[in-house]
Amino acid sequence: MIKFRNVTKYYPPDTYALSKVSLHVLPGEFVSIIGASGSGKTTLVKMLTAEERANEGNILLSGWDIAKIRETEIPILRRQIGVIFQDFKLLPQKTIFENISFALEVCGTKQSKIRKIVPQILKVVNLYNKATKYPKQLSGGEQQRVSIARALIHRPKILVADEPTGNLDLANTQDIIELLKKINDLGTTVLLVTHDKDVVNMLKKRVVVLENGHLISDKKVGKYIL
Amino acid sequence: MNYSFFRAFKYAFLDFWRNVWLSLVTITVLVLALLSVNVLISLNAISDSIIYSVEEKVDVTVFFLSETEVAQINNFRQRVDNLPEVSSTLFFPKDEALIDFREKHKDDPKILEALNELEDNPLLDALIIRASSLDDYNKILTFITLEENQEIIKYQNFTDHEKIIAGVKAITSKVEKVSIVLTAIFAFIAILIVFNAIRVTIYTHREEIEVMKLVGANNWFIRLPFLLEGVIYSVFASVIAFILLYAVFGAIGPYLSDFLQTYNFSLVDYYNGNLWKLFGIQLLATIVLNIISSAIAMGRYLRA
Numbered sequence: 001m002i003k004f005r006n007v008t009k010y011y012p013p014d015t016y017a018l019s020k021v022s023l024h025v026l027p028g029e030f031v032s033i034i035g036a037s038g039s040g041k042t043t044l045v046k047m048l049t050a051e052e053r054a055n056e057g058n059i060l061l062s063g064w065d066i067a068k069i070r071e072t073e074i075p076i077l078r079r080q081i082g083v084i085f086q087d088f089k090l091l092p093q094k095t096i097f098e099n100i101s102f103a104l105e106v107c108g109t110k111q112s113k114i115r116k117i118v119p120q121i122l123k124v125v126n127l128y129n130k131a132t133k134y135p136k137q138l139s140g141g142e143q144q145r146v147s148i149a150r151a152l153i154h155r156p157k158i159l160v161a162d163e164p165t166g167n168l169d170l171a172n173t174q175d176i177i178e179l180l181k182k183i184n185d186l187g188t189t190v191l192l193v194t195h196d197k198d199v200v201n202m203l204k205k206r207v208v209v210l211e212n213g214h215l216i217s218d219k220k221v222g223k224y225i226l
Numbered sequence: 227m228n229y230s231f232f233r234a235f236k237y238a239f240l241d242f243w244r245n246v247w248l249s250l251v252t253i254t255v256l257v258l259a260l261l262s263v264n265v266l267i268s269l270n271a272i273s274d275s276i277i278y279s280v281e282e283k284v285d286v287t288v289f290f291l292s293e294t295e296v297a298q299i300n301n302f303r304q305r306v307d308n309l310p311e312v313s314s315t316l317f318f319p320k321d322e323a324l325i326d327f328r329e330k331h332k333d334d335p336k337i338l339e340a341l342n343e344l345e346d347n348p349l350l351d352a353l354i355i356r357a358s359s360l361d362d363y364n365k366i367l368t369f370i371t372l373e374e375n376q377e378i379i380k381y382q383n384f385t386d387h388e389k390i391i392a393g394v395k396a397i398t399s400k401v402e403k404v405s406i407v408l409t410a411i412f413a414f415i416a417i418l419i420v421f422n423a424i425r426v427t428i429y430t431h432r433e434e435i436e437v438m439k440l441v442g443a444n445n446w447f448i449r450l451p452f453l454l455e456g457v458i459y460s461v462f463a464s465v466i467a468f469i470l471l472y473a474v475f476g477a478i479g480p481y482l483s484d485f486l487q488t489y490n491f492s493l494v495d496y497y498n499g500n501l502w503k504l505f506g507i508q509l510l511a512t513i514v515l516n517i518i519s520s521a522i523a524m525g526r527y528l529r530a
Binding site for chain 1: 233433437438440443447
């Protein structure tokens with residue numbers, strides 16, 4: 001599903017964010033990517049969404065080399081990859097329903113279809129009864145669930161979570177991780193970038209370790225070893 | 227695609243409304259630019275009509291010596307009619323000139339008394355010559371001033387008209403130059419204002435834009451609301467400018483019509499007769515300029 005082949009990203013003159021990273025993620029896998037600050041985790045995520053371009057190597061997404069993607073194809077790529085962030089990135093002046101439907105509106109989806117799809121996804125993340133609330137009226141965990149709902153609205157095959165529990169307490173962290181596991185169980189490939197040792201150890205899933213832009217460890221059932 | 231366009235237009239209008247003060251400032255500057263353009267157009271129209279009107283009145287009148295015989299005058303007239311530059315000639319005999327003179331001065335008893343004391347008609351036979359165009363008068367004058375014609379001609383009176391036309395053209399030219407400079411300045415300022423307004427709007431919506439990019443919105447969907455916002459500014463500015471223009475016509479109309487009546491020209495009629503053309507061209511030009519300004523403002527900022 002996702003193949004990084006000798007991917008290198010550097011910033012002149014001599015700063016290497018990623019250095020000859022090779023990684024293969026199979027469909028339906030749950031992969032945790034860990035590493036210290038500056039290890040290249042976020043760069044890896046940005047390359048998947050074409051926010052950054054690799055200087056060398058290939059990034060294959062179901063056979064499509066997105067390292068050489070054209071600018072006009074980027075929106076198409078981003079509809080195939082759901083991304084959630086530590087800071088949720090919700091629009092404060094829109095309700096929960098509107099935040100999620102926004103993702104469909106900007107892609108030209110008809111209103112009638114939006115009215116069918118959004119309630120379904122709200123049920124998946126258990127926020128159906130809070131559709132008319134605004135983000136500030138929700139807890140951190142609930143806001144992150146809204147982000148997840150928005151990320152899933154295009155039914156992507158891949159969900160990338162970049163430090164999704166960074167701003168959450170323990171209870172909400174567990175909720176979010178459980179939700180990600182549930183999404184993974186339904187067939188979506190999940191890439192979780194995290195600093196949270198407990199989350200990684202609890203998951204008992206594949207763990208990839210980055211250090212100074214190099215992939216130093218890749219264990220099928222890994223632990224937080226930094 | 228139509229649905230997306232409708233949504234983009236809706237977002238553009240919402241942005242316009244949310245930043246209403248910024249929108250008003252932008253529209254005000256655009257209105258000023260359009261008004262200065264219309265001042266230029268009005269001046270052009272007025273000066274063209276004045277020049278045309280004066281040109282229509284331009285002629286060369288040749289006054290013959292009192293002893294010139296009719297046959298000599300007819301011969302001269304025939305030779306003038308044969309000139310390719312001449313469009314028409316009119317013979318004005320001195321008897322008719324006297325009747326006309328008495329009529330014009332019928333309320334001036336002193337002049338009439340003076341006339342009565344004269345035994346002979348003091349006025350002269352005249353030939354009024356009209357040229358096909360203003361530039362032809364030089365050739366006609368050259369013919370008139372030939373030595374052979376001086377035996378029968380006392381004098382001709384073209385010179386005064388020439389000065390009037392030259393004067394009108396000189397004033398018009400100066401006013402035009404100033405108007406063009408003013409228009410260019412306003413247009414430049416308007417472009418900068420629109421540029422700034424779009425930049426502010428982009429900044430205000432940076433969170434939405436970020437989310438749009440994140441969820442895979444098409445580049446055109448991200449850019450289109452800002453381009454359409456420029457179009458909305460153009461439409462409002464054009465409509466307001468024309469409303470103001472007609473208001474100004476209404477206010478200064480009485481003064482203008484006194485002046486322009488002589489030249490058989492009405493600015494309101496001119497605008498009414500060319501309304502759709504004038505409005506359409508200005509609206510289109512404003513839209514194009516605003517789209518260009520918006521596109522530059524978005525520039526690299528909205529690249530994926």
